[in-house]
Structure formats: structure tokens, C-alpha cells
Amino acid sequence: MAIDKTNAARLLDKAKIRYELIPYEVDESDLSAIHVAEQLKEPVERVFKTLVLKGDKSGYFVCVIPGAEELDLKKAAKISGNKKCEMIPMKELLPTTGYIRGACSPIGMKKHFPTYIHETCNDFDRIYVSAGKRGLQLYLNTQELIEEVGATVGHLIL
Template sequence: MTPAINSVEKAKLPFKVHQYEHDSNAASYGEEAAQKLNISASQVFKTLVVALDSGVLAVSVIPVSHQLNLKAMASAVKAKKAKMAEPKAVERSSGYVLGGVSPLGQKKLLKTVIDQQALDFDTIFVSAGRRGLEIELSPNDLAMMLQASFASLAK
């Protein structure tokens, strides 16, 4: 079990875990997950950690088929600027390795924003905390667990 799976079990929310054989040569972990689980890439969401101009880290959860609009993310968390966080800072803060960063079960609950496209689906897929492992759950349950808001973040 990963901290992500443990956190959803503890919350007693409905979810499913999906596992697949991770290919270390895959160009995109999220798109690999969509392909191997035979689901639309628009339903698989990646977890990106950003550093705000205040020095604080924040989390964005966006479809793997899109890129993060850093201006929109900064605006969503009421910051002036956001940039992608340094990989070491992401791993230290989250407790996960890159490519397996889950929005759930991080060492410290960071301000989190989920792209509003998640609300187009009954369930979405996010990393379960390890490459080759995904959690499927309701976007509203995910937001509740993370005390997250929804905003338009993808470009």
C-alpha cells in the first residue's frame, strides 16, 4: 500500500486501484497510464507541484493531455507568480518520486487546485504514489480530501 491508497481507505471513500506494468522508456507517465488502462488521456490527471513567489509550494492536478498554465495557477492560489518546483523540492515535500507523485497522501497538505475539466467525469484517475499504479475516484471526493478548489488551469 502507498500513503495515497491508505489515505483514501482511511477516508472511507469509494475508489478503485488500477495497476499496470510501467515501461521505464515511456515518454509520459500519464499518457502511458491512459494507454495501458485503455482509457481517455483526458480522464487521467497528473500532479504538478509549483513554487509560488512567496516561496510556498502548491499542487495542481490537470489532465495529462494538457500543460499547466502557470499564470492561471498563480491566480487560483492568489499569488503573483508560479513556476515549476525543483524536482528535489517536490520529492522532499511530497514523499514521492517524480512520475509517481500523487496529490493524495503527501507528507504535508499543500494548497491544491484541480482543473475544472475533472468535473466532466464521474471518476478521474490520479497517481496512487508509484509509477504503474493509479487511483480512480470521484473528482469531488478528491477535492474534499485535499481541501482543494477547482479552476481552469490547463492550456
């Protein structure tokens, strides 16, 4: 079965970054990264979720964290140079990023936002992130992802 390439995949092609597009079964009632990891039969620590936040100074920014973890807003604010920050309201996600909930990729948002990836990404040569469409993950080299999105690696979780 042919898999339609997403915008994120096309951008990786353009940057000559190798990746795999891995389909999984979507459960509309459970869009969690834990469900995705179960579907992929991979440890959830390797499946990263993409969260979009708004800081009081920087405006929008992106945090990419292990799927089962919870973002520490104080750490996210500190690393991004904000006093405080919050998750953006769901209704702002599509107009801001071009992506919907459960399919937000750190690659290929409408605009480039500062991006921060939790340090455990370095425990793996390759990690999973959303390909920008529900039911599809990108499996790619961690360092190449960091370079492609210009990410800062740091401690982001509780």
C-alpha cells in the same frame, strides 16, 4: 496478484472513500500520463497528472490537470494568489512531497499543500490520479477527491 496499498490508498480507507487501485505497465523512458492512459485503455482526459509548484507568495502548491494538457503558469499563479510561480526542481519533489516523478499523488503528501484541480474533472464522475507509486493509479469519485484534498476547482491549462 495482491497489490500493496500505498499511503494514499490507506488515507482514502481512513476517510472511508471508495476507490480502485489499478496497476499498469511502467515505461521508465515514458512516465507521461498519456502513456498511463494508453496502458489503462482510458481517454487521457480522465487521467490526471499531479504537478507541484512554488509561488512567490504562497510557497508550495499542487495542480492536478488532465494528462495531455500543459499547465498555464499565469493561471496557476492567479488561482493560488501568487504573482508568479514555477514548477519545483525535480530534486525537491521527493523531500517536499514524499513522492518521486511519475508517482506523485495529490493524496498523502508529507504536508498538506493548497491543491487546485482543472475544471474538466467535473466532466467525469470518477477520474484517475497517481496512487503514489509508479505503475499504480487510483480510480475514484471526483467530488470525493476534491473534498479529501480540499481542492479548489478552476481553469489551469493553456
